[in-house]
Amino acid sequence: MLACPILINEETPEALSYICLKYICTCLDSISYRDPVNPWMHHLLPGVILPNEICERLLQVFQQEGNSVDDGFANLFSDSRCMPLKRLKLRNSTLGNEALKRLLGAHRLTEVDLQRCSRLTDQCFETLNATSDQLLSLSIGDDTGIFPKTLHSGSDARMTSAYEARGFMLRAPKLKRLSLRMQCERKYFLTLLRPLRSLTHLDLSCCGGLGCLDYLDEMQCLMSLVLYNVQGVQSMIPAICSIKSLRHLDISQANEKHGKFLDENQALLLLIQNLPNLESLDISGTNLAGTGAAVMHEGPVNSDSGVSDIPGLKSRAFRPLEFLGLYGTMHGACHRHDIPAKRISGDANEQQILTAAAAYLDRPEILQKVLNDLYHLFRFESCQDLNMALTLVLGAMDRHRTEKHIQISGSATLFYIVKGKEKQVFVPHIKKRIVSTLLNAMSAHKDDDTMMRNGCLTLCQFKIPQDVLFEYQRLVEILLHIVSDMEQEGFVQRIGIYLLNSLACQVDGTQKQLLGDMGAMDKMLRIIEDRLQRRHCDDVLEVAWSTMWNVTDETAVNCQRFLEGGGMDLFLRCLNTFHEKEELLRNMMGLLGNVAEVKHLRPKLMTSEFVNVFANLLDSNTDGIEVSYNAAGVLSHMASDGADKWTMTTPRREDVLSRMVGAVEKWDLNTERNINYRSFEPILHLVNVNHTPECQHWAVWALANLTEVYENKYCFLVIEEGGIQLLYALLAHEAPYPRIKELATKVIDKCREQFPEHLVFHQEMSSSVECSRSELVLMPVLAHMDQY
Template structure:
């Protein structure tokens, strides 16, 4: 499967700089940062660094200090979108630069429109040369327009001004419309009541976004008269987030005017319910050069006309193409994103083909509205539809990684919403995602277990435990240890085992819980200790007795007890005669699977390896164990499938010591031989790196080594040498 193009080297480097500020900088007295040493950046690269800092969420009053000097970092196109900045930090960092573009939209931390205009006015080069200004969603600030230095008209080079979601009023609009080069204007969701001032810029204005003007007091006829005189207008947005009928009739009347807006290429009227296909079609036929029409939540767009017109993009709900266009166009508009996702969910219920492009758009909408329950709920449902069964196999790993990241964010933000949590778990419970996709599995496992601790829904419980079981198996030893040290995780998994055992149930939930506990205790003494402290041994003894005919259950129980037996200081806890007698019965026999016998042998080998002085039970029992262990191993037939895997052979080396009883040595040699035989290249290199081959060779040469042990050791060495020879031949 082809992956998406890898990240550009410049993006990787910039991201590294963003997250290494503390190491690369020193602090000034006011707490702002300054690079230790900074070469002269190419101008474009300086803009990219600032934009990357905003994108990565590291831009703040401290880090923006690196741009205070324009000698090494010269800014032209400044993007601060959605950062946390004070007015003082903004002014200190941007005033030294000759700006051409400034995007301070949705900046929080106290920055206002007034602060921005005052800062720009303090630098005549910026005020004269600024061409694009985006201050959407900022407060206007005190004293706006009371001082002539705060007027937009003091920046005559402005071509694009975006003020959506601000408190811009009629006087502010009047000031804007005196700009001699104004080409694009966004006054959506402002306090403007009258658009007549637009006539002052009719000679230059080519793009107008004016949706959500709740305070507009113009009658429809007057509004259409003003719009009709904007003859150079190419883009007009009159959409309505309220998703109500076209009450004022503006759009309906606009569609009926034959000669209005002759230069128009793009018209957005999404959310204006009651628009008909016939009216839209007639409008478009009179303007064959139109390239976009917004029809989401209007009731229009279902006619064949909209599918055969190849040069026209439609944001609507009639098909996947229209919905995809809506998700692209309305990324910042929560209401429209939610509406588009609702229709997408319906259309993707029965899809079979992978749709990576559509999934990307869903993720984009989730990122833009992480705090919106409505968006997250329907988006997670869409993700499930888009990643079920084989569809996920045709998607790039990097896209799936981003998808998992957004699912975990949704789970974290809305922990008490059952349906959203269910959507996320359904999507995560996918082998391709859990096995192959690179993401923070430790964090995911902890999050899922934290959620599970307060839920009793059996379906969700099964999914959550399955997810955790697979995630834990993919963790590093260090991560497993950290996770196993979390008391609530061990307690929750043991509680599930207790519930199932009490009811005598054998189901996937029980098996996954046992697997998770087994993996949690693998090479983790802390987790093993935690297991014992939570009365896990008593529970597992009951499970062994209750499920004596279930080989799958017994193998998982034996595997965990073997993990405990590997921890020298915990072996005393397993010195129980009844328990060991039971383990002895599982060493061999026609009814016992080799996997169960193998781990039973591991428990007994580890317990008897510590010597007579550490053996607290009857010595005759120890002799019996060693004798039966030796004879049982000789009867084992290695399975064809992979029965076990190891991160390291370290637990086996002490058992191969020449001073160990023959049964102990034989079990360890059989274990190493088993995995080397099944996966020679992986385990041969592990033996080489860990010094295991030297231990085996010493064992072969020792005069007291039993022939059965020597044969296995010689076979392991032979397999390893062949694997090493094959590796050298491959490498030339």
């Protein structure tokens, strides 16, 4: 029967149990320890005992999160007293024979579902046979070779096999559901199936060598028979007609040439007349719907016949089927008007397409076509049932991670779903589900240009980095692969480096360091080297510098990586080769400003060549004041170490400082900025440098400009980080000259104006020059607390 997928629920948040299970999946050490000899093997921690429902859910969530069940993870379930299972459902696992044998032997399983478990062989069959007394459901996929390929172990096919001699292949007296994908002989299926008389559901999709199915005549409990993609169904019709208990029959085909029946109208009519309990019928991909339109009966219409555009279903006109599969039927049957069915799979409208997607979730060759139909529906029309569409697309992608074309079609549809006007209603846990599914697909097909393009474009519809922080490391890995290993100058590389740069913005130092640890600096430097060798300046080159600018922000280890990777040489070469590129120059100088903030790295910048370059850039009008501003910032930090650290004779320190002050005074205090400060700590450090007032001049001008133009954001940051106390200390000191104190007063006044309730201004603070940095930071916080 047609499965009804569980809809993604916008209203209900993620269950606490699901959140906990996801945590366990990402941190298996919370319930297990690794074998000291074989580190890949997990052992359950002493005292950990979970109920059956939680164990099965853990296995499900582990796979949903993109993990493959291997021997090491499966070992957690080796003791049924601590981790009991009744249902074993594995998909795309790398489980081996011995691990499966342990699971089968340890648990009294009622359901076993093994899909795409390519390492399993028929060595497990007898273990399965010996432990199947309680088995109710068994499903073996086409890539899982548990069943023997032949009845005979020897070369003489005339000999009676051991299975025939004992009267059965599979000893499963309670088995209700069986699904197989095999190519064998009629005798094989007869020996396997005839003893299984309790079967209610039998799925023999894609099986070959079934014969005429006459051995099913004793299965009087059979309610569902699926013969999808089975050849020679016409010869099986008499046997099918004898199974009066059937409620669901699927004889659909993926290949049109195998779906041609002789006297198709009569063949369908024969099935309908002989299967009185039929509620669901799938004839997709066949000619059984006939070619003509409805033919009205002359005279009165009795209760057994009526109008139907499908001649073979005329008798069901007044008793319509619950489901009728017409997807890909010849002569476009799904587009006809009078179809005696409540639900129809087809491509005529949205409802039919969504019904088809739900019906064929486990049939990748058909599902790919349905997803293409859904994609065109979103692209050229509109989809009313967005919730169902999203549920089905995510379900399809999660089920078939290794099927590239399903991932491509699914991700293309996801793009239009999240791009649409409805995207704002997605609650966080649904966003997480979409992002995780996309990353699973991108990880599985990371060398496919189309898949990576679809994934990146879809991710761009989310808020970066906020919506992807929970998958930060995995996304970084994918993007680093894109920018370094995929086609240079291609669209995918450009969008990949854009996303990587966005990931480096507005995150804390831990994540910035993680980016560096994963090789971001090295890969950016290699991109720059490539562009220099080809003398080609493009947006990728500019964003590579921007990414390093963001990654080095208050992250000393990444600044060091830049220097050790030959970054300064690349800076000079880019400056000489692409000197007219304003955006590039701004990004490079922003990066060098971060490097100059690191005290132990400043000596590496203290060369005549570098300092002359920085000094000359003080007069630059590139990108407004940004390049000049950053050059002054670099020189201020270098000069803040004192005259004895200025180790070169030319240019002279006092000459550089004089040029720097001249540049600062040319800037308009109301200039809007292309910069974003998370912290003022490096600038506030310079406010304290009384031995070199020129450094204070640049720092206080920066604070005055930012609090004047972006008062709501930066006034509070000055207060929060103890800047007001530092500025009072500056006003009380004799070293700063009047212009510096004038700018400092502007900052204090602006902060008082914006946030008077956050400050208690004590005039005596001006004498607190000796306060430690930590004390100064605490003062406004304590003052704020006193108000309450």
